[in-house]
Amino acid sequence: MVQNYHPQRKKDLPMKTIIIGGGIAGLTCACACLDAGMEVEVYEKRDLESMLSGAGGIFIQQNAMRVYDLLGQGKIREHLYAQGAKILKGGFFSKKAELLYLNSPNFANVEDLGICLLRPKLQRLLYDSLPAGTVRTNAALTKFVETPEGVNVSFADGREAWGNVLIGADGLYSKVRAFLAGEEQQKPAIYSGMTCWRGWFEKKNILLDERYSWAELWGCGDRFGYFDVGGGQYSFYAFKNNPPGGDDSATGGAKKTLQAIFADYA
């Protein structure tokens, strides 16, 4: 567990920062603000268990890793390397496993291209790095009002908070952004035409080409990717061009749906 490696708050800094959203962005931003000596409160609308959950894994490429190198006196980077798997050689393949494109740390003369790990592990690691009480859950922002000194924030359960600065890290349907942009109603997301499934599996259950730490196989209108996330586990993602509103229960569940889509893959 990473335990609050952030330095003491600088008392001469009056900056109190309110962050809305306890996702990857909100928790990372909280680490950075604490490291800079600010006082930080993170407000998250979900309960802690949901906040720390997440489907499948995530690639933290070297550019993102440079941010974590700077945070928590380098301890966050250490824990990411301890808990995840290095991004090593991998590539894109046809669905019959013919190589289309290869990438490798050797090409850039580096040891690895970053880290992959399960999303809940990343969330937990970032959360544990913050001082107890920094994150306040079940707190859904409803509105905020700017004042000459800062901003007053209100939450659905009647709570209020004040800060010099408000940071919106509340994701795709950001209320903070909607307020700032003067949008009466949040804009609905536009369906991309593709459905994505994500999850993970035990490495020992599936025969994989050991030469690659990640791979993505391309069919026509569908593709399947997997990557090592450490601890003997692999994360996967699967895309298919589909009309909106699909329902896996109509085909016997997600596993059966995926088996049917990818039946002719190598």
Ligand SMILES: Cc1cc2nc3c(=O)[nH]c(=O)nc-3n(C[C@H](O)[C@H](O)[C@H](O)COP(=O)(O)OP(=O)(O)OC[C@H]3O[C@@H](n4cnc5c(N)ncnc54)[C@H](O)[C@@H]3O)c2cc1C
């Ligand atoms: C299929 C897929 C694969 C991806 N793979 C990668 C990858 O490999 N590498 C990578 O770097 N990125 C990847 N991304 C992108 C990455 O996952 C996102 O950019 C990232 O998770 C966004 O994090 P966030 O903290 O900004 O938002 P979110 O994770 O959406 O967090 C927002 C938080 O704000 C909370 N919230 C919302 N409204 C309120 C409110 N009113 N009050 C209080 N709290 C609120 C939410 O509950 C949530 O916890 C992928 C995305 C997808 C969809």
